[in-house]
Amino acid sequence: MASPVVWIISLxxxxxxxxxRVGFVSTSAxxxxxxxxxxxxxxxxxxxxxTGWWSRYSNDTxxxxxxxxxxxxxxxxxxxxxxxxxxxxxxGKLEILNxxxxxxxxxxxxxxxxxxxxxxxxxxxxSSLEYLNLSHNFLTGELPQSxxxxxxxxxxxxxxxxxxxSIPIDWGNMKSLxxxxxxxxxxxxxxxxxxxxxxxxxxxxxSHNLITGAIPPTLGGLINLEILRFTSNQINGLIPSSxxxxxxxxxxxxxxxxxxxxIPREIGNLRSLSEMILSQNKLxxxxxxxxxxxxxxxxxxxxxxxxxxxIPREIENLKSLSELILxxxxxxGLIPSSxxxxxxxxxxxxxxxxxxxxIPQEMGNxxxxxxxxxxxxxxxxxxxxxxxxxxxxxxxxx
Numbered sequence: 001m002a003s004p005v006v007w008i009i010s011l012x013x014x015x016x017x018x019x020x021r022v023g024f025v026s027t028s029a030x031x032x033x034x035x036x037x038x039x040x041x042x043x044x045x046x047x048x049x050x051t052g053w054w055s056r057y058s059n060d061t062x063x064x065x066x067x068x069x070x071x072x073x074x075x076x077x078x079x080x081x082x083x084x085x086x087x088x089x090x091x092g093k094l095e096i097l098n099x100x101x102x103x104x105x106x107x108x109x110x111x112x113x114x115x116x117x118x119x120x121x122x123x124x125x126x127s128s129l130e131y132l133n134l135s136h137n138f139l140t141g142e143l144p145q146s147x148x149x150x151x152x153x154x155x156x157x158x159x160x161x162x163x164x165x166s167i168p169i170d171w172g173n174m175k176s177l178x179x180x181x182x183x184x185x186x187x188x189x190x191x192x193x194x195x196x197x198x199x200x201x202x203x204x205x206x207s208h209n210l211i212t213g214a215i216p217p218t219l220g221g222l223i224n225l226e227i228l229r230f231t232s233n234q235i236n237g238l239i240p241s242s243x244x245x246x247x248x249x250x251x252x253x254x255x256x257x258x259x260x261x262x263i264p265r266e267i268g269n270l271r272s273l274s275e276m277i278l279s280q281n282k283l284x285x286x287x288x289x290x291x292x293x294x295x296x297x298x299x300x301x302x303x304x305x306x307x308x309x310x311i312p313r314e315i316e317n318l319k320s321l322s323e324l325i326l327x328x329x330x331x332x333g334l335i336p337s338s339x340x341x342x343x344x345x346x347x348x349x350x351x352x353x354x355x356x357x358x359i360p361q362e363m364g365n366x367x368x369x370x371x372x373x374x375x376x377x378x379x380x381x382x383x384x385x386x387x388x389x390x391x392x393x394x395x396x397x398x
Contacts, residue, residue, distance in 0.1 A: 040103070044078045047101035051092070073104065079128075080107040093117035094139070100125045111157075112136040124149040133157040135181075140164060143187075148173040159183035159205070166190060167206075172197040179203040183229070187211055191235075196221040207231035207253065214238070215254075220245040229253040231277070236260065239283075244269040255279040255301065262286075263302075268293040279325070280304040287331075292317040299323040303349065307331060311350075316341045323347040327373065330354055335374070340365040351397065352376040359398070364389035373397040 045061035048054060054067045065072035071080035094115050099105075099122045106128050116138040124146025130153060139161040147153070148170030155178060163185050171180075172194025178201060187209040195204070196218025202225060211233040219228075220242025226249060236258040243252075244266035252273060259281040267276075268290025274297060283305040291300070292314030300318070303325045310333035311326065322344045332354040339348070340362035346369060355377040363372075364386025372390070375397040383398055 041076050043101045047098040048078070050098070051096050053092075071107075077104040078102055079104050081105065082107060082109045083111055083113045084109065094134070095120040095122070099123050102126060104128050107131045109133040110137070115139060117141065119144050119147075121146045123147060126150060128152060130154045130176075134161070135159045137161055143168055143171075145170045147171060150174060152176050155179040157181045158185055160185070162186045164188070166211075167192050167195075169194050171195065174198055175200065177201055178224075181205045182209070184208040189213070191216055191219075193218045195219065199223060201225055202248075203227040205229040206233070209233050211235055215240055215243075217242040219243065222246060223248070225249055226272075227251045230257065232256040234258055239264055239267075239278075241266045243267070246270060248272050250296075251275045253277045255281070257281050259283060263288055263291075263307075265290045267291065270294060271296070273297055274320075275299040277301040278305070282306055284308070286310075287312050287326075289314045291315065294318060296320055298344075301325045303327040303329065305329050308354075310334070311336055311339075311355075313338045315339065318342065319344065321345055322368070325349045326353070328352040332356065335360055335363075335379075337362045339363070342366065344368055347371045349373045350377070354378060356380070359384055359387075361386050363387060366390055367392075369393055371395045 045064045048064055049059065049061055057067055064070055065076060069082045070078060073079050092115065094117060105126050108129060111133050115134065118141025119139060121144045123144055129150050132153060135157045140163065142165040143163055145168040148168060151174065153174050154176050159181050166189025167187060169192045172192060175198065177198045180201065181203065183205050187206065190213030191211060193216040196216060199221060201222050204225060205227065207229045208231060213235065214237030215235060217240040220240060223245060225246050228249060228251065231253045234257065238261040239254065239259055241264040244264065249270050250272050255277045260283065262285030263283055265288040268288065271293060273294050276297060279301045284307065286309030287302065287307060289312045292312065295317065297318050298320050300321060300323065306329065308330040311331055313336045316338035319342065321342050324345060325347065327349040330353065334357040335350065335355055337360040340360065345366050348369060351373040356379065358381035359374060359379060361384040364384060367390065369390045370392055371394060
């Protein structure tokens with residue numbers, strides 16, 4: 001049996017060894033207590049080295065914080081990996097980067113880095129991550145549910161990849177998320193209703209995908225949303241009236257889908273809107289007069305739908321309007337002379353409708369007008385001479 005003295009010495013040495021390997025330091029960036037020991041630094045350095053992405057620069061891991069695209073905190077732990085400072089692009093799989101080795105990584109940007117394969121589920125171990133950009137790569141496979149565990153994540157950019165499947169329902173747990181951009185990602189399936197829980201979201205871009213199903217009414221809970229883009233999908237059903245709760249929304253793009261039914265009259269509550277694009281759907285009914293409440297609107301695209309009835313006279317209230325595109329509908333009645341008060345109007349497309357009567361003389365007051373198309377209607381009478389007052393008019397079809 002070992003003597004008491006030997007036993008005590010062994011215990012002390014064991015304690016010292018543990019103390020050397022495990023320590024806590026306070027980082028100046030966050031003021032939080034962060035694990036940053038020599039063993040952690042070695043683990044991070046070896047994980048970087050194994051990728052081979054920095055092999056052209058150096059194999060000296062003691063200088064890892066000076067490698068291009070690598071940033072560390074004062075304790076020497078990696079907080080940022082940013083491809084824009086790396087002068088070469090390496091085709092390889094993302095799983096070559098061992099995410100479990102980077103507990104303090106805040107920023108990961110591998111845009112156009114030649115990454116292929118799938119996003120490994122281990123990415124959910126980046127517990128400190130706030131910014132993720134994997135856009136313009138060759139990523140495939142399903143989107144990992146594990147991203148839903150990253151409650152500090154503020155921005156996700158995944159556009160221009162070729163994923164499979166739908167957006168995981170667990171992504172509704174990312175309560176800090178402010179921007180989700182997934183344009184042209186080959187996403188299928190429905191929009192998860194849980195995205196309505198991500199109430200800090202300011203930008204949501206799911207355009208140019210293969211998304212099906214209806215717009216979840218729960219998205220009306222995104223009270224901080226400023227940009228909503230669902231262009232070019234296969235979304236059907238009605239435009240939910242709950243979207244009228246998005247009082248900060250400035251851009252609404254729902255064009256090139258399969259939406260049907262009327263434009264909700266509640267849409268007039270979106271008083272921050274500057275762009276509303278609802279083209280190429282199956283919307284019917286009349287244009288709601290409540291649109292006149294959208295005084296900041298500069299672009300209104302309602303073309304290629306099944307809208308009928310007259311053009312609301314109340315559109316004259318949209319003094320900021322520069323683009324009014326109502327072509328290829330079933331709109332009837334007269335062209336309202338009140339359109340002549342829209343002094344900022346540059347594009348006016350009313351073609352391919354059922355409009356009748358003469359062209360109002362007052363159209364000559366539109367001094368900013370460059371493009372005017374009134375063709376394929378039931379208009380009568382001559383072209384008003386006052387159209388000649390539109391001195392910068394470049395195209396006119398009647």
